[in-house]
Amino acid sequence: MPSLLTRQPALPGAPGYGKSSIGDVLSSAAAVLGVPGYENVLKLPVAPRICVVLVDGLGKSQLKQRASHAPFLRTVVAEDSRGEHPRTLHAAFPSTTATSLTSLGTGVVPGLHGMVGYDVLDPRQDKVVNLLGNWDAGVDPLTWQPYGTVFEKACATVPTTTVSLPHFANSPTTRAALRGGSFRGVQSKSERVEIAAEALAATPTSLVYLYWSELDKAGHAHGVDSPAWERELEELDAGMKRLAAAVPADTLILLTADHGMIDVPRAARIDYSLFPELVDGVRHTAGEPRMVHLYLEADATEESRQQLMAAWLEKFGKQAWVLTREEAIDAGYFGEVRDGVQARIGDVLILAREPIAFYDLRRVRLQAMDVVGQHGSITKTEREVPLLRIPVTAKKAKGKRR
Numbered sequence: 209m210p211s212l213l214t215r216q217p218a219l220p221g222a223p224g225y226g227k228s229s230i231g232d233v234l235s236s237a238a239a240v241l242g243v244p245g246y247e248n249v250l251k252l253p254v255a256p257r258i259c260v261v262l263v264d265g266l267g268k269s270q271l272k273q274r275a276s277h278a279p280f281l282r283t284v285v286a287e288d289s290r291g292e293h294p295r296t297l298h299a300a301f302p303s304t305t306a307t308s309l310t311s312l313g314t315g316v317v318p319g320l321h322g323m324v325g326y327d328v329l330d331p332r333q334d335k336v337v338n339l340l341g342n343w344d345a346g347v348d349p350l351t352w353q354p355y356g357t358v359f360e361k362a363c364a365t366v367p368t369t370t371v372s373l374p375h376f377a378n379s380p381t382t383r384a385a386l387r388g389g390s391f392r393g394v395q396s397k398s399e400r401v402e403i404a405a406e407a408l409a410a411t412p413t414s415l416v417y418l419y420w421s422e423l424d425k426a427g428h429a430h431g432v433d434s435p436a437w438e439r440e441l442e443e444l445d446a447g448m449k450r451l452a453a454a455v456p457a458d459t460l461i462l463l464t465a466d467h468g469m470i471d472v473p474r475a476a477r478i479d480y481s482l483f484p485e486l487v488d489g490v491r492h493t494a495g496e497p498r499m500v501h502l503y504l505e506a507d508a509t510e511e512s513r514q515q516l517m518a519a520w521l522e523k524f525g526k527q528a529w530v531l532t533r534e535e536a537i538d539a540g541y542f543g544e545v546r547d548g549v550q551a552r553i554g555d556v557l558i559l560a561r562e563p564i565a566f567y568d569l570r571r572v573r574l575q576a577m578d579v580v581g582q583h584g585s586i587t588k589t590e591r592e593v594p595l596l597r598i599p600v601t602a603k604k605a606k607g608k609r610r
């Protein structure tokens with residue numbers, strides 16, 4: 209059967225796994241700090257202390273467009289000419305938190321770590337499970353994602369600290385993606401900055417991971433194009449300025465993100481379950497509204513799959529790519545795919561190209577349609593994230609503080 213891809217606009221290339229992806233940040237940092245088994249593929253400069261700031265939902269283009277709300281970071285971008293490291297990284301695919309943070313935490317591609325979306329099929333239970341805030345009790349995080357984490361390996365060589373929100377301390381997603389080292393849970397953003405700076409100063413070498421959740425939340429609720437998002441960007445900017453002034457002078461501060469974000473107008477948030485031809489022969493739907501996994505009934509034929517794909521193309525081919533699982537894997541979107549992960553990926557994938565989002569309201573709650581800022585697909589806006597090296601503004605190297 210001729211591939212339906214030939215009827216569609218060219219697909220973007222695979223994420224830069226192993227070269228310039230979110231999965232290369234902590235592993236490169238670990239290599240710089242002398243942790244065995246890692247390579248500094250990002251060509252990060254040598255430093256005894258490294259702070260990786262992960263800003264949830266800060267895409268490269270959003271930062272650029274709203275730079276007037278980030279006077280400090282704007283200067284950092286403008287003046288960052290030192291070093292060979294890439295200034296743009298790719299999120300993992302799908303461009304969503306569970307997937308990208310697991311690549312960050314393990315240094316491993318999605319096809320191996322197996323966190324291939326927000327909601328995905330657990331073939332063992334024949335059930336769609338959530339891999340973020342609503343983790344399924346029947347899924348063991350360490351079986352689902354069996355690779356060791358960078359933190360687990362790093363903490364034997366260098367004091368390793370996560371500074372995040374208290375409720376993530378032992379969450380299944382943390383255990384799957386970012387377990388290891390010590391964990392400091394703090395609600396307030398400004399306190400998180402202080403504690404990160406303290407942890408960096410406490411020992412002559414250190415690896416600190418600082419998680420910043422608030423921008424993504426504002427984007428989902430109000431959109432990137434909103435005063436609420438701009439306010440959060442201003443707060444991030446101020447927080448980073450304080451961090452740069454508070455850490456020891458020999459600290460390397462890196463800021464990156466797990467994905468970007470695109471605003472989807474209300475009218476373009478579609479309940480596709482209303483169209484029988486778009487769910488005909490589909491046993492499970494999952495993914496995210498901008499990267500839908502469709503899993504077919506066990507007795508589905510290749511012909512019925514092509515029919516389903518043709519129906520999607522007919523209706524939404526101007527706004528989305530429609531791929532088979534094999535086409536997405538061949539395109540390198542998941543990286544190398546291990547046995548057992550293959551079946552977690554939909555037989556058919558719908559990747560939004562335009563500002564549109566696809567819901568199955570038989571499965572998800574109506575409130576999910578209130579989400580304005582969205583991500584998951586492979587457009588530039590969603591997948592390009594910054595890698596910023598924030599210069600330390602402290603005067604001279606400090607030893608043990610407090």
Ligand SMILES: [Zn+2]
Pocket residue numbers: 265305424428583
């Ligand atoms: Zn998000």
